[in-house]
Amino acid sequence: MSENRTPLPDPTVGPAGPDTAPAADVQNTDPDAGTPDTPRPVPGQLVFKAARRGKPPRHIADTDMAGRRQMLQDMGHKPFRAQQLSRHYFERFASRPEDMTDLPKNGREQLVGDTMPELLNTVRTLHADDGDTVKRVHRLFDGALVESVMMRYPNRVTMCISSQAGCGMNCPFCATGQAGLTRNLSAAEIVGQVVEGIRMLRDGEVGRKEQDPLRVSNIVFMGMGEALANYKATMEAVHRLIDPAPEGLGISARGLTMSTVGLVPGMRKFTQEGLPITLALSLHAPDDELRDELIPINTRWKVDEALDAARDYFDATGRRISIEYALIRDINDQGWRADLLGEKLNARGRGWVHVNPIPLNPTPGSKWTASRRGVEQNFVERLRAHGIPTTVRDTRGSDIDGACGQLAAAS
Numbered sequence: 317m318s319e320n321r322t323p324l325p326d327p328t329v330g331p332a333g334p335d336t337a338p339a340a341d342v343q344n345t346d347p348d349a350g351t352p353d354t355p356r357p358v359p360g361q362l363v364f365k366a367a368r369r370g371k372p373p374r375h376i377a378d379t380d381m382a383g384r385r386q387m388l389q390d391m392g393h394k395p396f397r398a399q400q401l402s403r404h405y406f407e408r409f410a411s412r413p414e415d416m417t418d419l420p421k422n423g424r425e426q427l428v429g430d431t432m433p434e435l436l437n438t439v440r441t442l443h444a445d446d447g448d449t450v451k452r453v454h455r456l457f458d459g460a461l462v463e464s465v466m467m468r469y470p471n472r473v474t475m476c477i478s479s480q481a482g483c484g485m486n487c488p489f490c491a492t493g494q495a496g497l498t499r500n501l502s503a504a505e506i507v508g509q510v511v512e513g514i515r516m517l518r519d520g521e522v523g524r525k526e527q528d529p530l531r532v533s534n535i536v537f538m539g540m541g542e543a544l545a546n547y548k549a550t551m552e553a554v555h556r557l558i559d560p561a562p563e564g565l566g567i568s569a570r571g572l573t574m575s576t577v578g579l580v581p582g583m584r585k586f587t588q589e590g591l592p593i594t595l596a597l598s599l600h601a602p603d604d605e606l607r608d609e610l611i612p613i614n615t616r617w618k619v620d621e622a623l624d625a626a627r628d629y630f631d632a633t634g635r636r637i638s639i640e641y642a643l644i645r646d647i648n649d650q651g652w653r654a655d656l657l658g659e660k661l662n663a664r665g666r667g668w669v670h671v672n673p674i675p676l677n678p679t680p681g682s683k684w685t686a687s688r689r690g691v692e693q694n695f696v697e698r699l700r701a702h703g704i705p706t707t708v709r710d711t712r713g714s715d716i717d718g719a720c721g722q723l724a725a726a727s
C-alpha cells in the first residue's frame with residue numbers, strides 16, 4: 317500500500333478509514349453504457365422497481381440450509397445432499413462437479429447444475445496497484461453487467477460488491493445512476509462475487525505470488541446499486557456471508573459495511589436486524605437545497621431524516637457511522653458547508669460518526685471534477701475544528717476506470 321492511500325475499513329478499528337471506489341465518485345456518462353433495453357431515467361427521476369425481466373436460476377446461495385433441503389426436494393433430489401453441496405460451495409469453493417467426489421457419479425453433473433448454476437461469467441479483469449487491486453466485470457444470465465473489486469492489503473482483503481445491475485437512484489455524477497436500473501441481483505449473484513474473489517485469492521491471482529494467501533475479511537456494499545433498495549436479496553446475501561460454514565462463508569459481520577444514499581425506511585429496517593455491520597451514509601451535501609440536486613432520493617427523505625436514522629443505527633448497534641462525502645469542485649466543497657455538516661453531526665451527539673471526504677475521480681468531458689487540493693484541506697480542517705474525526709480517502713484502482721459503473725460502462 318503506498319503512503320497516500322487511506323486504509324480500508326478495518327474491523328479492529330471501526331470505520332476510521334472506509335475504502336474503495338464507492339459509487340459516489342463515478343462520473344462517466346457514456347450514453348452507450350449499461351444494458352441496452354434499460355430505460356434511461358430523466359433527471360431527478362427515481363426508479364424503485366425495474367421493468368420485469370426473467371429471474372436468474374436458483375442457487376443454493378439464495379437460501380439457508382432449511383431452504384436448500386426444500387429446494388433439493390422440490391427438484392427431485394435427496395434433501396440431505398444440501399449439506400454436502402454447501403460444503404463444496406461455502407467451504408471448498410468448488411465449482412466443478414468432478415471435484416465433488418462424495419456425490420454419486422451417476423447424476424452428479426445434473427445435481428450440481430441444478431443447485432449451483434454458474435451465475436457470473438467474468439468478461440473483463442483489470443489489475444492495478446501491482447496486482448493488489450483487481451476489478452472484474454461479470455456478465456449475468458440475461459446479459460446484464462456488474463462489477464466487483466478486490467483490494468489486497470498486508471493484513472486483510474476487502475471486496476467491493478454490487479447489489480443491483482444499474483441503479484435507480486439517479487445521482488447525476490454517477491455512471492451507474494445515469495444508465496438506469498436494469499434489475500435487482502439475486503442473493504446468489506451477490507454472494508457469487510465474493511466466492512469468485514475467494515477463488516482468485518486461493519488460486520494466487522491477486523497480489524504477488526510470494527505473498528501468503530489471505531481470506532476475504534472485509535466486504536463493502538459500495539459497488540453498483542443501492543443495496544437497501546434490494547433489501548430482501550441483500551439481507552439474504554448478508555446472511556450467506558456471515559453465517560458459519562457450511563451454511564455461509566463465516567465472514568465476521570464486523571468486516572461488512574452497508575452503504576446507502578439515505579433510503580430512510582431501508583435504514584430503519586436495517587437497524588432492526590441488530591447486526592454489528594458498519595453503516596456508511598453517502599451524504600455529499602449537508603443542506604437540502606444542494607442535496608436534492610446531487611442525490612435525488614433527498615427529495616423523499618431529507619438530510620435531517622437521514623442523519624437521525626444514522627444516529628439511531630449507531631445507538632442500536634454501537635457501530636460508528638461513516639459519512640461519505642465526495643468533494644466536487646465548486647459544488648459542495650465550500651467551508652460553510654463543512655461547518656454546517658459539523659454542526660448537524662454534533663447536534664446529534666459526539667463520538668458516533670466519522671467523515672470520509674473523497675476526492676471525486678475526474679472524468680474528461682464531465683462538468684463534475686475533484687476539488688482543488690487547498691479547498692479539500694480547508695474542508696477537512698473545518699470539520700476537525702468541530703471535533704469530527706475526518707479522514708480523506710483516496711480510491712484504489714482509479715487508474716483502471718475508477719469506481720463502480722465506469723468499468724461496466726466501458727465493457
Ligand code: SF4
Binds near residue numbers: 577
Ligand atoms: S446510489 Fe446509485 S446512482 Fe447514486 S451514486 Fe450510488 S450507484 Fe450511483
